[in-house]
Amino acid sequence: MKELINVIDNALDKYLQIEYPEDIFKAMKYTLMLPGKRLRPVMCIETARILGCDIEKVMPAACAIEMLHVQSLIHDDLPCMDNDDFRRGKPSNHKVFGEANAVLAGDALLTYAPQLIIEKSTDLTSEQIVKILHEYTKFAGAYGLIAGQVVDIESEGGKLVKSAKETLDFIHLNKTAVLFRLAIKIGAIAADADKYTIEEFDNFATKFGLAFQIYDDIMDEISSFEELGKTVGKDKASDKLTYVSLYGLKTAKNKFNCLIQECCDIIDKYDSKIFNDILSRLAARINS
Amino acid sequence: MKELINVIDNALDKYLQIEYPEDIFKAMKYTLMLPGKRLRPVMCIETARILGCDIEKVMPAACAIEMLHVQSLIHDDLPCMDNDDFRRGKPSNHKVFGEANAVLAGDALLTYAPQLIIEKSTDLTSEQIVKILHEYTKFAGAYGLIAGQVVDIESEGGKLVKSAKETLDFIHLNKTAVLFRLAIKIGAIAADADKYTIEEFDNFATKFGLAFQIYDDIMDEISSFEELGKTVGKDKASDKLTYVSLYGLKTAKNKFNCLIQECCDIIDKYDSKIFNDILSRLAARINS
Numbered sequence: 001m002k003e004l005i006n007v008i009d010n011a012l013d014k015y016l017q018i019e020y021p022e023d024i025f026k027a028m029k030y031t032l033m034l035p036g037k038r039l040r041p042v043m044c045i046e047t048a049r050i051l052g053c054d055i056e057k058v059m060p061a062a063c064a065i066e067m068l069h070v071q072s073l074i075h076d077d078l079p080c081m082d083n084d085d086f087r088r089g090k091p092s093n094h095k096v097f098g099e100a101n102a103v104l105a106g107d108a109l110l111t112y113a114p115q116l117i118i119e120k121s122t123d124l125t126s127e128q129i130v131k132i133l134h135e136y137t138k139f140a141g142a143y144g145l146i147a148g149q150v151v152d153i154e155s156e157g158g159k160l161v162k163s164a165k166e167t168l169d170f171i172h173l174n175k176t177a178v179l180f181r182l183a184i185k186i187g188a189i190a191a192d193a194d195k196y197t198i199e200e201f202d203n204f205a206t207k208f209g210l211a212f213q214i215y216d217d218i219m220d221e222i223s224s225f226e227e228l229g230k231t232v233g234k235d236k237a238s239d240k241l242t243y244v245s246l247y248g249l250k251t252a253k254n255k256f257n258c259l260i261q262e263c264c265d266i267i268d269k270y271d272s273k274i275f276n277d278i279l280s281r282l283a284a285r286i287n288s
Numbered sequence: 289m290k291e292l293i294n295v296i297d298n299a300l301d302k303y304l305q306i307e308y309p310e311d312i313f314k315a316m317k318y319t320l321m322l323p324g325k326r327l328r329p330v331m332c333i334e335t336a337r338i339l340g341c342d343i344e345k346v347m348p349a350a351c352a353i354e355m356l357h358v359q360s361l362i363h364d365d366l367p368c369m370d371n372d373d374f375r376r377g378k379p380s381n382h383k384v385f386g387e388a389n390a391v392l393a394g395d396a397l398l399t400y401a402p403q404l405i406i407e408k409s410t411d412l413t414s415e416q417i418v419k420i421l422h423e424y425t426k427f428a429g430a431y432g433l434i435a436g437q438v439v440d441i442e443s444e445g446g447k448l449v450k451s452a453k454e455t456l457d458f459i460h461l462n463k464t465a466v467l468f469r470l471a472i473k474i475g476a477i478a479a480d481a482d483k484y485t486i487e488e489f490d491n492f493a494t495k496f497g498l499a500f501q502i503y504d505d506i507m508d509e510i511s512s513f514e515e516l517g518k519t520v521g522k523d524k525a526s527d528k529l530t531y532v533s534l535y536g537l538k539t540a541k542n543k544f545n546c547l548i549q550e551c552c553d554i555i556d557k558y559d560s561k562i563f564n565d566i567l568s569r570l571a572a573r574i575n576s
Contacts, residue, residue: 020449024430024438075395080387099368100441103391104434107363110398111429118422126414133421134406141399142312146392150312153388161308 001277004045007055008038011063015116027097027105028112032070034088039278040065040183043208046274047187047201058190060120061132064113065183068140071109072179074102076149110140124190131189139182148174155241168241176216177209204266208279211259214252215282217242221249256286289565292333295343296326299351303404315385315393316400320358322376327566328353328471331496334562335475335489346478348408349420352401353471356428359397360467362390364437398428412478419477427470436462443529456529464504465497492554496567499547502540503570505530509537544574 012032018025041062048058077084077092078099085095094102114133121129138144152171154160160167184205188198221244239245243252260283267275300320306313329350336346365372365380366387373383382390402421409417426432440459442448448455472493476486509532527533531540548571555563 019431021435021438021442022449023442024434028430071395075391078388078391080391100366101438103363103366103368104438107359107394107398108430108434110395111425111434114402114421115425115429115431118418118425126418129418130406130414133402137399137403137406141403142316142396143307143403146312146396146399147309150309150389150392154309154311161310 001042001274004042004274005038008041008045008059008063008066009033011059012066015060015063015120016067016112023097023101024104024108027093027101028108030096031074031087031093031105032067032109034090036066036088038066039212040069040179042274043180043205043278044183044187046272047184048191050270050272051188051191051193051197053187053191054123057121057123058187061117061124061186061190062183064117064136065179065186067109067113067116068136068145068182069179071106071113072145072149074106074109078102081149081153121190128189128192132186135182135185135189139178144174144178144182148172148176148178152241156239164241164246168243168246171241172210172213172243173206176213177206180209180212181205200266204263207259207262207266211256211263211282214243214256214259215286217244218249218252218256218286220244253286257283289330289562292330292562293326296329296333296347296351296354297321299347300354303348303351303408304355304400311385311389312392312396315381315389316396318384319362319375319381319393320355320397322378324354324376326354327500328357328467330562331468331493331566332471332475334560335472336479338558338560339476339479339481339485341475341479342411345409345411346475349405349474349478350471352405352424353467353474355397355401355404356424356433356470357467359394359401360433360437362397363394366390369437369441409478416477416480420474423470423473423477427466432462432466432470436460436464436466444527452529452534456531456534459529460498460501460531461494464501465494468497468500469493488554492551495547495550495554499544499551499570502531502544502547503574505532506537506540506544506574508532541574545571 016025016029016032018029044062044065045055045058048062049055073087074093076082077087078094084092086092092102093105097105114136117132117136118129121132124132140146148171151167152175155164155167155171162170181202184201185198188201193201220242243255247255260279263279264276267279304313304317304320306317332350332353333343333346336350337343361375362381364370365375366382372380374380380390381393385393402424405420405424406417409420412420428434436459439455440463443455443459450458469490472489473486476489481489508530531543535543548567551567552564555567
């Protein structure tokens with residue numbers, strides 16, 4: 001796992017070179033290269049590997065997903081959104097480069113990610129690239145990630161169109177699960193998996209994404225800044241709609257454990273050390 | 289021309305339906321549907337038509353370019369960028385929907401544009417779609433539009449890495465010409481034009497884009513809010529680097545006229561009423 005993270009870090013560094021005008025590339029690269037778990041590219045690559053696809057073939061698309069993830073973090077941290085001064089233990093993008101550059105760095109990552117897929121995925125067919133870009137655009141935009149972010153912001157302002165439970169599910173599915181679904185689906189498409197297999201992995205990714213968001217909600221409640229590298233306790237302070245605030249800590253933990261178990265049941269037959277590691281580490285942290 | 293604008297307006301309206309969460313789709317649609325000249329989609333469609341391609345085949349891509357253009361307007365108007373309260377004569381996006389939604393509406397248009405190309409360009413091959421999306425991502429991001437915007441902002445702050453003249457050329461080429469180049473290149477790709485023809489049209493688009501930016505600089509100097517639908521005289525007030533501020537009004541007009549003449553020379557053999565109309569209208573306004 002650590003080895004794979006290194007490989008991904010090196011690829012990200014190589015794919016994004018500093019050019020003129022330097023400020024924008026530096027801003028893009030700053031948040032991108034902050035040490036992270038690289039969970040989404042790892043899961044993209046591991047899905048592809050399990051299904052018989054070379055790591056080189058899927059690497060550009062895996063890195064593109066990390067770029068999309070980082071784009072969403074940069075924009076989410078902006079003063080007009082979550083107004084967060086820290087990310088991965090360091091000052092957030094707009095604190096270092098200013099708001100204008102942070103907005104533009106996000107925009108640039110959002111378009112460079114698919115550009116990277118097109119330019120570097122030389123072993124994928126045009127049909128595969130179109131399929132991958134279709135998933136990318138669907139999940140990255142108003143039918144995915146952005147829908148989740150909008151409803152999240154609205155719910156913080158107390159504006160609920162649907163019930164609290166439905167709203168929370170919508171946010172979790174779209175704000176968090178969506179990027180895991182995208183990562184794993186792209187891995188499966190790169191491996192030319194059949195429809196049934198893609199659906200099975202998508203089901204796994206959805207459950208994992210929900211579990212991961214509940215994990216995040218719980219950690220915001222019980223963890224420290226040093227441990228997470230970002231401001232904690234913000235959800236509670238802002239009276240935010242979370243799994244913990246809606247169901248309480250105990251039910252949240254139960255739901256998390258059920259989802260992790262369902263994930264294990266699906267992925268079990270593939271004998272993947274990396275997926276098992278990810279699932280057991282999350283579970284250990286919550287149940288310690 | 290007016291008829292074609294109507295067809296484009298109807299297509300834009302049809303392609304972008306209001307769904308849940310409504311606020312984001314409303315914000316996207318608000319600026320998109322403000323009455324505009326639709327110059328970029330018109331030129332995309334006219335290029336395709338001249339080169340023998342059906343209008344239906346290129347319509348999704350033409351509308352996608354307008355969406356990209358509108359995305360750049362929404363983000364450019366933000367308080368942290370140009371801080372402009374008006375656009376096309378109406379309050380700008382963040383004045384109506386708030387800053388957070390304006391940032392997200394821009395992001396959503398930036399990803400919906402390529403999604404639209406993938407989903408609705410049913411008569412284009414996968415190879416053509418990949419080519420079009422490649423141009424889209426290159427021109428929309430840090431190697432195009434965003435590079436132009438970054439250097440524009442930096443030059444306003446007096447930060448020049450290159451000479452004033454080189455900087456101005458870079459801004460004009462990347463901030464303005466890029467979207468005309470993209471529009472016309474996509475039209476040519478949809479029509480399956482050969483490399484020589486694509487280059488010829490790209491040359492036309494670059495010259496037109498520069499002329500259009502000089503036109504814009506001159507209009508900011510000599511026009512009124514009522515005429516342009518946006519704040520005027522801002523360039524002068526902010527001591528902005530423009531063709532007028534660097535070369536003076538007379539030289540700017542001369543340069544504009546030369547570029548328009550070069551455009552006429554290139555496009556002449558295609559006998560296009562629409563291109564001739566666009567060129568002569570711009571010229572008439574500047575030389576009246």
